[in-house]
Amino acid sequence: MPSEIAPVLAELRQDHRNMARLLNLLEERAEAILEEESSDLELMLDIMHYMTVYSDAVHHPKEDRLYAELCAARPDLSQGMGRVCDEHHTLSLQSVVLRDKLVEAFSGGVVRRNDIFADALRYVGSLRAHMRWEESDLFRRLDEMVDDGHSLIESSTFVQRRDPLFGATLEARFKTLFEAINA
Ligand SMILES: [Fe+2]
Ligand SMILES: [Fe+2]
Numbered sequence: 343m344p345s346e347i348a349p350v351l352a353e354l355r356q357d358h359r360n361m362a363r364l365l366n367l368l369e370e371r372a373e374a375i376l377e378e379e380s381s382d383l384e385l386m387l388d389i390m391h392y393m394t395v396y397s398d399a400v401h402h403p404k405e406d407r408l409y410a411e412l413c414a415a416r417p418d419l420s421q422g423m424g425r426v427c428d429e430h431h432t433l434s435l436q437s438v439v440l441r442d443k444l445v446e447a448f449s450g451g452v453v454r455r456n457d458i459f460a461d462a463l464r465y466v467g468s469l470r471a472h473m474r475w476e477e478s479d480l481f482r483r484l485d486e487m488v489d490d491g492h493s494l495i496e497s498s499t500f501v502q503r504r505d506p507l508f509g510a511t512l513e514a515r516f517k518t519l520f521e522a523i524n525a
Pocket of ligand 1: 430
């Protein structure tokens with residue numbers, strides 16, 4: 343079933359604002375982790391759980407689909423944009439590594455706090471730079487494609503999972519994180 347692209351782009355931009363808030367919190371918790379006790383780890387783990395089940399599993403694949411649409415409909419606008427899929431792959435590897443380290447540390451395993459700190463800051467830097475590039479380049483090209491009349495996309499293959507944290511229904515798994523964001 344074809345869907346309008348413009349609302350999809352609006353959702354992706356809203357996702358970026360949401361993720362930016364989570365990255366600020368992750369950075370803040372990562373900086374505190376060197377001095378404080380394990381309660382910080384739980385919030386960081388919640389953030390990275392969200393990144394794996396929503397950002398990596400829903401948001402990025404949607405962008406990959408839009409990029410594929412741009413390549414097919416407007417090859418003139420899609421030159422040199424292959425980094426979008428490469429960066430999604432790299433980000434998903436980084437987020438799983440960090441999440442797994444947090445799971446390990448949270449369940450009492452031996453993980454160096456310096457490692458978690460370094461991985462978290464690397465992830466924050468990568469995702470921030472990636473979102474900045476998408477907003478300043480990829481999304482603008484997609485806007486141009488839509489403005490020029492290619493405004494529909496076949497959306498039945500989009501991953502349909504709803505946002506479990508910022509969406510209409512807050513999943514119980516994310517209640518603590520939701521409260522921390524809104525504190
Ligand atoms: Fe992306
Ligand atoms: Fe994005």
